[in-house]
Structure formats: structure tokens, C-alpha cells
Ligand SMILES: Nc1nc2c(c(=O)[nH]1)N=C([C@H](O)[C@H](O)COP(=O)(O)OP(=O)(O)OP(=O)(O)O)CN2
């Protein structure tokens with residue numbers, strides 16, 4: 117990875133894993149206030165998710181790294197984010213992308229018997245701009 121500085125999340129879980137992903141996608145912010153971002157344009161998003169838990173699955177994984185990538189990459193790579201139902205009625209800003217990825221990963225993780233949780237998602241849209249999203253503890257119950 118080119119950008120490997122990650123803010124840390126304090127927690128008391130036994131295990132923490134981090135998965136980096138790249139995503140090529142287009143988007144636009146459909147509002148006059150968005151200036152040049154109103155036009156369709158693309159980014160190679162750099163994403164890092166932090167997943168924690170106290171128990172491993174029968175393979176000794178907190179969660180298979182590949183399954184995490186599948187949840188996000190298969191859905192959004194080489195797509196127009198605005199077209200996805202996940203962003204219906206929302207502007208796919210870096211903030212909203214980070215929140216949506218967290219929500220989607222946690223929806224998937226809830227199905228796992230060992231109950232891992234995504235506690236942080238970092239989305240870098242450009243070399244100079246990134247967002248860190250951390251769900252509230254109450255949203256992870
Ligand atoms: N808070 C947010 N601000 C902006 C977002 C966003 O998602 N959240 N998005 C954009 C644009 O989509 C744009 O793609 C990124 O803007 P910016 O970082 O300004 O890109 P530049 O390459 O022009 O930035 P430099 O400072 O020249 O490197 C805008 N704002």
C-alpha cells in the first residue's frame with residue numbers, strides 16, 4: 117500500500133485485523149455547491165477496514181480477508197456509486213462511502229458465529245483527502 121498510516125481505535129477485544137482494498141469507481145455530487153465534483157469523475161479509492169472480536173472461527177480466522185474484500189469490491193469496483201441502491205437518496209461523498217462500507221460489512225459480519233465487528237473504516241478518495249468513520253458502540257450490538 118502507498119498510504120500506510122492508519123489511525124488506531126482503542127478497544128479491548130483480543131483480536132484485531134485490518135484489510136486494505138483498492139476500488140476504482142466513479143461518482144458525482146449532484147448539487148451546484150459541489151463545484152467540479154458535480155461532474156462525473158473517477159477515483160481509485162483506498163480503503164482500510166478494522167475488524168475486531170474475541171473469538172476465531174473454526175478455521176482460526178477472525179474473518180477471512182478474502183470475504184471482506186468480496187463484500188465491497190464485487191459490489192462497487194468499476195461502477196458508478198450513485199447508481200447503487202446503497203446510495204439512493206444520498207450523495208456518495210467520502211464520508212457516506214465510509215459509513216456505507218462499515219454498515220455493509222457489519223451486516224455481513226452479524227451472520228458469523230464468532231460475531232466480529234467493523235469498528236473503523238478509512239476511505240481515501242485522493243492523495244490529499246481521506247475520511248475515518250467509526251460507528252457508535254450502540255450500533256454494533
Ligand atoms: N468533506 C468532503 N469534501 C469533499 C468531498 C467529499 O467527499 N467530502 N469530495 C470532493 C470531490 O469529490 C473531489 O473528488 C475530491 O476533492 P479534493 O480533495 O478537493 O480534490 P483535489 O484533487 O482537487 O484536492 P487537492 O487539494 O488539489 O489535492 C470535494 N470535497
Ligand SMILES: [Zn+2]
Nearest residue numbers: 143153157159
Ligand atoms: Zn470525487
